[in-house]
Amino acid sequence: MPFERYVKTEPFRRPTVSITSGGYISLNWAAVEEFNVREYRYCVLFYDRMYRRIGIMLTNDPNEEGAIRIRIRNQAALIYAKSFLEYYRIPHRVTMMYTPQFDERLGMIVVDLTENQRPQRGLGVVM
Numbered sequence: 001m002p003f004e005r006y007v008k009t010e011p012f013r014r015p016t017v018s019i020t021s022g023g024y025i026s027l028n029w030a031a032v033e034e035f036n037v038r039e040y041r042y043c044v045l046f047y048d049r050m051y052r053r054i055g056i057m058l059t060n061d062p063n064e065e066g067a068i069r070i071r072i073r074n075q076a077a078l079i080y081a082k083s084f085l086e087y088y089r090i091p092h093r094v095t096m097m098y099t100p101q102f103d104e105r106l107g108m109i110v111v112d113l114t115e116n117q118r119p120q121r122g123l124g125v126v127m
Helices: 029-034 082-087
Strands: 017-019 024-028 042-048 053-059 068-073 076-080 096-098 101-103 108-112
Touching: 024 029, 029 076
Parallel strands: none
Antiparallel strands: 017 024, 017 096, 024 076, 042 053, 042 068, 053 108, 068 076, 101 108
């Protein structure tokens, strides 16, 4: 079998949200920019049990009930959500990626856990 050349691809240009095995909800830089996450320091998490959706409401009020600090690190926004994930029994043994949407009516980022899930892995193409 001949060798295949690996060529590194460009970073994701579309917004993605990952639920990591370490208990974080991570928004890639495209999501940070699209949803203006840098403008906020906190968020409140919501869960829709019927439709299996996570809601992320951005806020700057640290006294908002349920407020969780958003940390900007390495081209991503991180939300430590282990207790949230465990409380709602949201699987996070393996890091999974989802395509988020912004729901204007609800005023929050929505992550549908039933769609677009895929394991996170290294980026690249084989030529």
